[in-house]
Amino acid sequence: MKVRQLSLFLENKPGALSRPVKLLAKAKFNILTLCLADTQQFGILRFIVRDWEKAKALLEKEGFVVKVTDMVAIEVGDEPGGLAGILATVEKAGVNLEYMYGFTLRQEGKGLLAFRFDDPDRAIAALEKKGVNPVRSVELFKRLEK
Amino acid sequence: MSTHSKHPNGTFNPVSAPDFLPLPQLRALQLHRLQGIVQRAYDNVSPFRKRLDERGLTPKDIQTLDDIAKLPFTVKDDLRDTYPFGLFASPMKDIVRVHASSGTTGKPIVVAYTQEDIGVWTNVMVRSLAACGLTKDDIIQVSYGYGLFTGGLGAHYGAEGLGATVIPLSGGNTPRQLMLMKDFGATAICCTPSYFLHLIDQAPDAGIDFKSLPLKVGVFGAEPWTESMRKCIEAESGIKAYDIYGLSEIIGPGVAMECHCQAGPHIFEDYFYPEIIDPKTGKVCDEGEEGELVLTTLGKQAMPMIRYRTRDISSLTSEQCECGRTLRRIKRISRRSDDMFIIRGVNVFPSQVETALLKVEGALPHYQIILTRDKGLDAMEVQVEVTAEVFGDTVGTMEQLHSRLSKSIETTLGIRANVRLVQPRTIQRSEGKAKRVIDQRKL
Numbered sequence: 182m183k184v185r186q187l188s189l190f191l192e193n194k195p196g197a198l199s200r201p202v203k204l205l206a207k208a209k210f211n212i213l214t215l216c217l218a219d220t221q222q223f224g225i226l227r228f229i230v231r232d233w234e235k236a237k238a239l240l241e242k243e244g245f246v247v248k249v250t251d252m253v254a255i256e257v258g259d260e261p262g263g264l265a266g267i268l269a270t271v272e273k274a275g276v277n278l279e280y281m282y283g284f285t286l287r288q289e290g291k292g293l294l295a296f297r298f299d300d301p302d303r304a305i306a307a308l309e310k311k312g313v314n315p316v317r318s319v320e321l322f323k324r325l326e327k
Numbered sequence: 328m329s330t331h332s333k334h335p336n337g338t339f340n341p342v343s344a345p346d347f348l349p350l351p352q353l354r355a356l357q358l359h360r361l362q363g364i365v366q367r368a369y370d371n372v373s374p375f376r377k378r379l380d381e382r383g384l385t386p387k388d389i390q391t392l393d394d395i396a397k398l399p400f401t402v403k404d405d406l407r408d409t410y411p412f413g414l415f416a417s418p419m420k421d422i423v424r425v426h427a428s429s430g431t432t433g434k435p436i437v438v439a440y441t442q443e444d445i446g447v448w449t450n451v452m453v454r455s456l457a458a459c460g461l462t463k464d465d466i467i468q469v470s471y472g473y474g475l476f477t478g479g480l481g482a483h484y485g486a487e488g489l490g491a492t493v494i495p496l497s498g499g500n501t502p503r504q505l506m507l508m509k510d511f512g513a514t515a516i517c518c519t520p521s522y523f524l525h526l527i528d529q530a531p532d533a534g535i536d537f538k539s540l541p542l543k544v545g546v547f548g549a550e551p552w553t554e555s556m557r558k559c560i561e562a563e564s565g566i567k568a569y570d571i572y573g574l575s576e577i578i579g580p581g582v583a584m585e586c587h588c589q590a591g592p593h594i595f596e597d598y599f600y601p602e603i604i605d606p607k608t609g610k611v612c613d614e615g616e617e618g619e620l621v622l623t624t625l626g627k628q629a630m631p632m633i634r635y636r637t638r639d640i641s642s643l644t645s646e647q648c649e650c651g652r653t654l655r656r657i658k659r660i661s662r663r664s665d666d667m668f669i670i671r672g673v674n675v676f677p678s679q680v681e682t683a684l685l686k687v688e689g690a691l692p693h694y695q696i697i698l699t700r701d702k703g704l705d706a707m708e709v710q711v712e713v714t715a716e717v718f719g720d721t722v723g724t725m726e727q728l729h730s731r732l733s734k735s736i737e738t739t740l741g742i743r744a745n746v747r748l749v750q751p752r753t754i755q756r757s758e759g760k761a762k763r764v765i766d767q768r769k770l
Binding site: 186188190191192197218220222223225227242244245246247248250279280297 | 532
C-alpha cells in the first residue's frame with residue numbers, strides 16, 4: 182500500500198544536487214518523481230525510484246546519508262475540490278500531512294500525488310473507508326514505466 | 328595483595344610489581360633518582376647549568392622532593408631553540424635512537440635515547456599494557472604511526488616486551504587495517520581515539536561487525552579525548568577503551584596508563600615525577616586542583632627533562648585506586664592549554680564543543696571548528712556532519728536539530744556559534760591526530 186521514498190541531506194551549494202543525480206543516472210536508476218526542499222543552509226532531496234534498496238546502497242557507499250520514508254500514492258480527481266476531499270478525510274482522522282508532491286502522470290481525469298503523512302497507516306485506513314484506494318507500488322511502477 | 332584478585336584475568340602480572348611499591352620506598356627512590364638526574368643535566372647540558380647558575384642553585388640544593396619547585400621549568404621552545412641536539416646529555420656514540428615531533432610549524436623538536444633509555448621506555452610500555460590486562464597471549468595491533476613519531480615504536484617495543492604477538496601496521500590504509508584486524512584476530516589495538524572512531528565508521532563498508540571480532544581492548548592516546556568519547560567507543564565496538572598518556576619530550580607513550588579500573592592514568596612515578604602548576608603563575612597547585620601537568624624524567628640518560636611544561640591540563644590524585652597501585656593518577660587529559668582558543672574574550676576548549684554536540688546527538692558526530700575574523704569581529708563556525716541517526720526527511724526535523732545544536736553550544740560555552748550542518752564525509756578525516764580547530768583569523 183505504501184511507496185518507499187529516499188531522502189538525502191544536501192548542502193546548499195553549487196553541485197550539491199547534481200552529484201547524487203549523476204550517480205543515479207550512471208547506475209541507470211530512473212527517478213519517477215522528486216521534490217526538493219530547501220532552506221538557506223541546506224536542502225533535502227526526496228525521490229522515488231523502483232529499486233530503492235539498490236539506490237540506497239549505492240548512495241550510502243558514496244557517503245550520503247539516506248533516509249527511507251513511507252509515502253502514500255493517491256489518485257486525485259483532476260477537478261476543483263479533488264484534493265480538498267482527500268485532505269478533509271485525513272484531517273478528520275487526526276493525521277498530519279508533512280508534505281506532498283506530484284507524479285507527471287495523468288490518466289482518466291485523475292492526477293497522481295505522493296503524500297507524506299506522519300501516520301501513513303492511519304491515513305490509508307481513513308481513506309479506504311471513504312472508498313479512496315491508494316495506488317500500490319507494483320501498480321504505480323507499471324503505470325509510470327510503460 | 329588481595330586487591331590483585333580484581334585483575335581481569337584474576338592473576339597478577341609480575342611485570343607490574345613496581346606499580347605497587349610501598350610509598351616510602353617509592354618516594355625514596357624518586358628522590359635518589361631526581362638528585363641523580365639533576366646532577367647529570369647540570370654536568371652535561373649547558374643551557375640547564377647556566378640557568379641554575381643564574382639562580383645561584385646547584386644540584387646539592389635538592390635535598391627533598393619538594394625542593395624540585397626551586398628548579399626552573401623547561402618549555403617546548405627550549406627544545407626548539409637548541410635544535411637539534413642542544414639538550415642532549417650523552418655523547419652521540421651512546422645515543423641509539425632519535426625521534427622528532429610532527430611539528431606543524433618550522434623545525435621539529437628532537438628527542439634522544441640511549442640503550443638504557445630504550446629499556447626504560449620498554450619497561451613502562453610493558454607495564455602500561457599489563458595494567459589493562461594484556462598478556463603474552465594477546466595479539467596487539469599497533470596502528471600508531473611508525474617512524475619519527477614515538478607512538479608506533481613505543482607501543483611496538485612494549486607489546487613485544489610483554490611477549491604478545493605484534494601486528495606492526497602503523498597508521499593509514501583503513502580498509503587493510505580492518506581486514507587484518509579481523510583475519511589475524513587482533514585482541515587489542517593501540518591507536519588514537521579519533522582513528523578508532525574512524526575505523527568504527529568504516530567497518531560496515533568493509534563488511535565487519537566490531538562486536539563479532541575477538542578485539543577486546545583499545546589503548547588510546549596521543550590526543551586529548553573525553554569520557555563521553557570512551558562511552559561512545561565502548562558502546563559502538565564492544566571493547567574496553569583505556570587511556571594511555573605520554574609525550575615525546577618525556578619518553579613517548581607510557582608516561583601514564585589506566586589500570587582495569589579505568590579511573591584515570593597512573594603515572595609511572597618511579598621514572599616520571601609529576602607536578603601540577605598554575606599555568607599563569609607557575610606556582611605548584613594543591614592536590615586535586617586543576618592546572619598544567621609538569622613532568623620530570625627521573626631515569627632518562629640521553630635527554631633529561633627537568634620540570635617540563637606539558638601544556639596538558641589535568642589534576643593529580645593520590646587517592647588509593649581499587650587496583651592497589653601506589654602510583655598517583657592524573658585526571659584524563661581532555662584539553663591542552665595550547666588547544667584552547669579565545670574568541671570574543673571567552674576561553675574555549677574543543678572538548679567543550681564536543682560535550683555540547685554529544686548532549687544533543689547522543690553520539691559524537693565529526694565536527695570542525697572554524698574561526699574567522701570579519702571587520703575586527705571574531706566568528707566561530709561549528710561544522711557538524713549529518714549522521715543517519717539524526718537525519719530526517721522533513722525540513723522541520725533538520726531545523727530543530729540545527730537549533731538544538733546552536734542552543735547547546737551557547738549554553739555550554741557561553742557564546743554563540745554559527746552551526747552549519749554539512750554532508751557526511753566532507754570534513755577531512757585524520758589518520759593520526761584529529762584537527763578540530765581551524766583558525767583563519769588574521770591578527
